Amino acid sequence: MTTQQLRPIVSVFPIKGKVKTIKQVPLPSVFSAPIRPDVVRFVHTNMAKNNRQAHAVSTTAGEQTSATSWGTGRAVARIPRVKGSGTGRSGQAAFGNMCRGGRMYAPKKVWRKWHRKINTNQKRYAVCSAIAATAVTPLVMSRGHRVNKLPELPLVVSDQLQSLTKTRQAVKFLKFIGAYRDVEKVIRTKKTRVGQGKYRNRRHVLRKGPMVVYARNLGIKKAFRNIPGVETASVYTLNLLKLAPGSQMGRFIIWTESAFKLLEDIYGSWEKPSKFKSGFYLPRPVMVNTDVERIIKSDQVQTVLRNRRPRSRKYGKKIQRADPYEDMSVMVKLNPYYKTKLQKQKELEEKNKKERKEIVDKSRKEYEDWLYFSEEEEEEEEEEEEEGSDEDREIEVLSDEN
Amino acid sequence: MSKQVPETIKKQKKRSFNSKEVKQEKNEKRTKLLKEIQEKAYKRAEKYEKEYLEQDQKLKELKQKALKEGSFYREPEPKLAFIIRIRGIVGVPPKPRKILQLLRLRRIYSGVFIRLNKSSLRMLHFIDPYVTWGYPDVETVRALIYKRGHARVNHQRKIIDSNEMIYDKLQKYDIVCMEDLVHEIFTVGKNFKHANSFLWAFKLKPPVGGFSTVKKSFVNKGEHGNREQYINTLVKKMI
Numbered sequence: 008m009t010t011q012q013l014r015p016i017v018s019v020f021p022i023k024g025k026v027k028t029i030k031q032v033p034l035p036s037v038f039s040a041p042i043r044p045d046v047v048r049f050v051h052t053n054m055a056k057n058n059r060q061a062h063a064v065s066t067t068a069g070e071q072t073s074a075t076s077w078g079t080g081r082a083v084a085r086i087p088r089v090k091g092s093g094t095g096r097s098g099q100a101a102f103g104n105m106c107r108g109g110r111m112y113a114p115k116k117v118w119r120k121w122h123r124k125i126n127t128n129q130k131r132y133a134v135c136s137a138i139a140a141t142a143v144t145p146l147v148m149s150r151g152h153r154v155n156k157l158p159e160l161p162l163v164v165s166d167q168l169q170s171l172t173k174t175r176q177a178v179k180f181l182k183f184i185g186a187y188r189d190v191e192k193v194i195r196t197k198k199t200r201v202g203q204g205k206y207r208n209r210r211h212v213l214r215k216g217p218m219v220v221y222a223r224n225l226g227i228k229k230a231f232r233n234i235p236g237v238e239t240a241s242v243y244t245l246n247l248l249k250l251a252p253g254s255q256m257g258r259f260i261i262w263t264e265s266a267f268k269l270l271e272d273i274y275g276s277w278e279k280p281s282k283f284k285s286g287f288y289l290p291r292p293v294m295v296n297t298d299v300e301r302i303i304k305s306d307q308v309q310t311v312l313r314n315r316r317p318r319s320r321k322y323g324k325k326i327q328r329a330d331p332y333e334d335m336s337v338m339v340k341l342n343p344y345y346k347t348k349l350q351k352q353k354e355l356e357e358k359n360k361k362e363r364k365e366i367v368d369k370s371r372k373e374y375e376d377w378l379y380f381s382e383e384e385e386e387e388e389e390e391e392e393e394e395g396s397d398e399d400r401e402i403e404v405l406s407d408e409n
Numbered sequence: 410m411s412k413q414v415p416e417t418i419k420k421q422k423k424r425s426f427n428s429k430e431v432k433q434e435k436n437e438k439r440t441k442l443l444k445e446i447q448e449k450a451y452k453r454a455e456k457y458e459k460e461y462l463e464q465d466q467k468l469k470e471l472k473q474k475a476l477k478e479g480s481f482y483r484e485p486e487p488k489l490a491f492i493i494r495i496r497g498i499v500g501v502p503p504k505p506r507k508i509l510q511l512l513r514l515r516r517i518y519s520g521v522f523i524r525l526n527k528s529s530l531r532m533l534h535f536i537d538p539y540v541t542w543g544y545p546d547v548e549t550v551r552a553l554i555y556k557r558g559h560a561r562v563n564h565q566r567k568i569i570d571s572n573e574m575i576y577d578k579l580q581k582y583d584i585v586c587m588e589d590l591v592h593e594i595f596t597v598g599k600n601f602k603h604a605n606s607f608l609w610a611f612k613l614k615p616p617v618g619g620f621s622t623v624k625k626s627f628v629n630k631g632e633h634g635n636r637e638q639y640i641n642t643l644v645k646k647m648i
Contacts, residue, residue, distance in 0.1 A: 301417075304417045304420075304421065306420065309420075309421070325567075326567060326568055326570045327568075328568050328570055330556055331555045331556065332552070332555065332556060338555070340571055340572075341555060341569070341571065341572060341586075341587045342450065342454055342555075342586070342587050342588055343447050343448075343450050343451040343454070344450065344451045344452075344454030344455050344458070344588070345454070347451075347455070348454070348458060
């Protein structure tokens with residue numbers, strides 16, 4: 008919210024001589040009012056309805072017959088038909104909106120709501136917006152005004168303008184200040200109206216040229232009256248329909264110095280109310296600083312932001328992984344002790360194997376030893392038995408011979 | 410003509426949370442942390458191997474001792490069970506359906522670890538016809554977690570890629586690596602609940618060689634219900 012203690016300066020130009028600054032005045036607060044095209048559009052569309060004149064269709068139109076339906080059974084539509092005979096009109100359909108010469112559907116009535124009430128504050132909001140827009144060169148240009156040659160926008164001119172009486176003087180002034188190009192445009196583009204307005208006393212269509220806003224009418228009104236496209240207005244009674252014609256903001260306005268200064272009093276500021284509109288303060292914008300990008304990039308905001316969430320790569324993508332029981336590298340990553348474990352197991356196995364082998368070898372050897380020794384004993388026994396029997400037999404043979 | 414860098418961009422670069430220096434610092438920290446984790450993992454794995462061996466030995470000794478004295482050694486009742494759902498979705502009555510949901514057994518051949526206590530045993534009783542369960546040994550628990558272990562991370566099912574994943578989630582329960590996780594599950598430690606909920610329900614394959622008949626209980630030459638230590642052979646066929 009700008010407190011407007013340091014307001015920008017606007018130059019005041021003379022009405023003849025040389026185009027140079029003769030004075031400087033501060034910019035009234037109105038020109039910093041929020042520019043709200045939506046509000047202006049709403050107010051304008053409703054305000055524009057307020058100068059309408061009632062019109063309607065005659066109440067009796069299409070009803071001035073005594074037609075009755077023929078009913079069914081006559082091979083004709085059941086629409087009411089004109090009674091009687093002897094004329095072409097008899098038997099013709101009547102009354103219906105579809106019938107020739109019948110009453111229209113929903114005949115227009117004068118008691119249609121022609122005018123619209125608009126909240127006073129809304130109206131004032133729209134006017135403030137529209138005035139603010141007249142200082143914005145791109146808006147004025149986009150509205151179609153030829154403002155290239157102007158020394159400044161908003162264009163403020165000395166109060167001597169208010170005392171002009173002759174049209175010639177007025178035109179000279181416009182040419183001097185560079186505003187005549189806009190008037191030339193208006194003259195150039197004067198056309199016959201399209202449509203039936205042309206024979207309803209609205210034959211020609213003109214563009215809107217510059218608007219001259221004055222504080223006191225000392226002849227200015229008449230001076231500018233006949234210049235095509237140019238409108239004059241008192242600063243006390245600025246009309247939205249003129250400030251934003253067609254609800255398009257950015258009318259080219261030429262202010263007189265006193266009118267310009269009066270704007271501060273008429274519309275007030277955010278601190279001081281208007282002197283003329285009781286209790287009215289300038290509308291407050293929703294955002295004071297609309298440069299959002301700059302706000303976000305400012306130090307004050309950036310230092311308080313939290314860290315940008317990291318693109319957690321670890322949990323982002325679907326991770327493929329080999330079977331740890333088949334791929335040793337995966338296993339070791341998960342269990343770094345695994346290799347050592349395998350080693351130990353291997354060692355243990357080998358140890359066990361060795362021990363077992365020793366035991367087996369030992370027992371085998373024992374068995375073989377036992378087997379060997381038992382064979383020897385048997386042989387010895389057999390030999391002893393054989394020797395004994397031979398001796399006995401020899402003795403018996405000797406005894407028989409005697 | 411030298412290019413003028415706008416001040417806002419200069420400031421932005423200096424301030425940037427993703428600037429080179431900050432990234433470098435982060436990376437250094439991370440690599441250091443990873444190294445620490447792997448060291449811990451090594452030491453703990455070693456410790457646990459010893460522990461498991463000792464436990465086995467102890468059990469053997471106690472049994473032998475009892476035998477010598479002519480009495481029995483009553484082993485401690487199993488604390489851990491592994492449940493596998495062996496029946497599909499269709500036609501499950503509401504109570505077993507709810508219990509299966511609570512146990513995270515939402516599809517056929519899904520498996521979960523569960524701590525055995527009076528309440529959980531009663532739950533198992535209700536869902537007996539739809540599951541088979543038993544007491545897994547260390548190697549089964551290991552195989553499940555290593556081969557088919559997926560973590561629940563950010564409401565997503567992510568395969569356990571590294572110990573860092575486990576560290577991030579379970580560091581506060583002093584579970585820092587795979588072996589820690591296995592140990593916590595197998596011995597049903599203080600933080601079993603957190604270790605178990607860290608794991609997504611295991612999605613197993615249908616068993617190699619098939620089932621005999623799921624309609625009968627294991628005791629009756631079927632497949633469902635408690636099959637105590639034979640769960641280990643089944644898991645080997647399904648893993």
